[in-house]
Amino acid sequence: MSIIFAIIIIIVFFILAIRFRKTRRIVSLIFLTPVFLVLLFVGYVLFNSWYHTSADSLNFTVQKENQSYTVTGVWKKPLDAYRFPTDFIVFYVPNNEEVRDVKRNMVEDYKKMDRNGLEESVQEWIKKENPPELIPQIFDIETSKEFSFSFVLPENVKPNEVKIYYAHTREEPMDALEFWFKKIDLK
Structure with missing residues (x-):
């Protein structure tokens, strides 16, 4: 009901402008300003709902020193x-041997989040993706434009x-978590 009321007000402002x-x-510009701001907001929401990154937009480089690896990721x-x-x-x-000394940037609030629920969601998604018969070892990493992590x-x-x-x-907003996976080759 309030959305209809807001649409009616915007139409009235446009007609008055x-x-x-x-x-x-x-006075015309004053009436056009809220119409313009609403259109900008709607465009912003629609663009962000439409725009998704893909696995193709992420590049990895791997550096090796003995059994220690550093992986750097950059989003194109x-x-x-x-x-x-x-x-x-x-x-x-x-x-199912353990990877040691995993170092990465972590989200500060990750410990306050429902870690078990997040990791279970990742494991459920992994099961759908046809994984190897091994037990997955899952580590969180902060989502950022450039990142790196190391492990042994x-x-x-x-x-x-x-x-x-x-x-x-x-x-x-108001939707479930979505995932996509990209394989990292240690070559």
Whole structure:
């Protein structure tokens, strides 16, 4: 009901602006200003609902030193406005051995968030994506234009045996979390 009332007011302002445009230009501009602001706001919301980043807009570079790796990621396109503050790194290591010394930028409020719910959502999405039969090791990382993380592989694990995915999360208002995954090659 209030949306209809707001639309009626905007239409009335527009009609009054047209009516006063020849005789009183300042009054016409005053009536046009709210119409213009509403159109800008609607355009902003529509654009951000339409614009999504894709896995193609993310590039990785990998640096290796013994069993220690540093992965740097750079987005070629702007990040989406409705991105979640945290993305995830998913490791699949043979024999379910643990990745050590994972260092990355984390969201400060991540501990206050429902961590278990977030990680369960990621695991449920991973199950749909046909993962290996290994147990995923999931680490959060702050979503930013440029980022890097480092880790150490177990001694007896070869880089080509490990599968690493970057999971980008997106949450539009009043909608569920959405994910897409991009594989990171350690070559």
